[in-house]
Amino acid sequence: MRYDLIVLGAGAAGLMAAAQLPRKRILVVEHNVRPAAKIEISGGGRCNITNRHLSVGEYLGDPDFIRTVLARFDNDDLLRFLNRHGLEPVVRKKDQFFCQESSRELVDLFLKASEHADFSYETNIVSAGKSEDGFVVETSRGRFFGRHLLVATGGLSYASIGATGIGYDIAESFGHTVVPPRPALVGLTLQPEEGWMKSLSGLSMPVEISVGRRRFSDEMLFAHRGISGPAVLDASLFWNRGKITIDFLPGVKLRTLLKHPKRTAVSQIPLPRRFVQAFFDTQNLPNVPYAAMTEKQKQRLSYLKSYAFAPAGTFGYTKAEVTKGGVATDMIDPETMQSRLVEGLFFAGEVVDVTGRLGGYNFQWAFSSAVVAAKSI
Ligand SMILES: Cc1cc2nc3c(=O)[nH]c(=O)nc-3n(C[C@H](O)[C@H](O)[C@H](O)COP(=O)(O)OP(=O)(O)OC[C@H]3O[C@@H](n4cnc5c(N)ncnc54)[C@H](O)[C@@H]3O)c2cc1C
Structure with a gap:
């Protein structure tokens, strides 16, 4: 027929x-x-x-x-x-x-x-x-x-x-x-330098991810293989190669947040303690008040608001919700x-x-x- x-x-x-x-x-x-x-x-x-x-x-x-x-x-x-x-x-x-x-x-x-x-x-x-x-x-x-x-x-x-x-x-x-x-709509794998994020496997928190001029605000999940969660999946659609930037404290100004002169910076950051510890370790930051930090340390702490890095790749077609192209x-x-x-x-x-x-x-x-x-x- x-x-x-x-x-x-x-x-x-x-x-x-x-x-x-x-x-x-x-x-x-x-x-x-x-x-x-x-x-x-x-x-x-x-x-x-x-x-x-x-x-x-x-x-x-x-x-x-x-x-x-x-x-x-x-x-x-x-x-x-x-x-x-x-x-x-x-x-x-x-x-x-x-x-x-x-x-x-x-x-x-x-x-x-x-x-x-x-x-x-x-x-x-x-x-x-x-x-x-x-x-x-x-x-x-x-x-x-x-x-x-x-x-x-x-x-x-x-x-x-x-x-x-x-x-x-x-x-x-x-x-x-x-x-x-x-x-696309897929998790991103990490370069060895970003190993500290893998150690946070299972943790989820709201972030803002920038890829070029686009911004994605949603939950990010630290996974065994890399990073995932809705913010990362959306970002993956517009990422090909090169750097993405993560704001781990969206909507918050660091200087305003850390204004207490005597309390340590760690104790004033409203993020899961596991994350803050891993971030401080990887940035080699001391557990002191913000005012007591050197300019270089303050600079490294500011990466909490703009952590730029190049993902290694994606989790691949077995995990991707869609195919772009x-x-x-x-x-x-x-x-x-x-x-x-x-x-x-x-x-x-x-x-x-x-x-x-x-x-x-x-x-x-x-x-x-x-x-x-x-x-x-
Ligand atoms: C886990 C997961 C969750 C998703 N959730 C959502 C969601 O909630 N909302 C949303 O908007 N999108 C979602 N998507 C994306 C959405 O499913 C797809 O974009 C949509 O199904 C595409 O429709 P399509 O008809 O083009 O292709 P498909 O739905 O993939 O249909 C293609 C069909 O062609 C058949 N086919 C392929 N090759 C051959 C062949 N050689 N011979 C015979 N048949 C063949 C396939 O078996 C399939 O049945 C999700 C995707 C996945 C993987």
């Missing part, structure tokens, strides 16, 4: 696209036994679907491209779509919308909304090419033919639940450029998500070179780009 549309990948983007096209003959190809493995495990099992505040600034990628796509299907449109299908997401943390009880609610919604489509599970996509009047997809279960092709195979993060780079291969085989993929957007039309090189070829979701911050922005992107593609198919 020849389909109107073959969707590659039964993840967030693929399912949303199928759900939008009830009158089309659709085949969704997926190598897992079930759809939407990432929706299931996301947001601590409750899936952070979207965010009350949606703006281009929450994304890494071409702002004009992203703006055009989001304007066609934004967070309000998504919530209306979910409500229409009986799902009422709730705001839990910092304006983030989650499923009420379990991510399963969202997966079930999509399965119901795409009942008209054929699903080929346990089917590994091998390649895709042009046929006479559309596309041919080579899989472990043979060839499928479709008039349109939507590549929604996601990124490289979490191979353990199905991620592969097949979408990039297919895009390149059609002449598209792929911006080199990298792990992907199919370059210059050869995709943001009004349709159609390739500018091959008619009938569409892209949606994480496979594209658009990546969001923590907070529901990646599912919103997957859904927005899928709806834009579906509307023009």
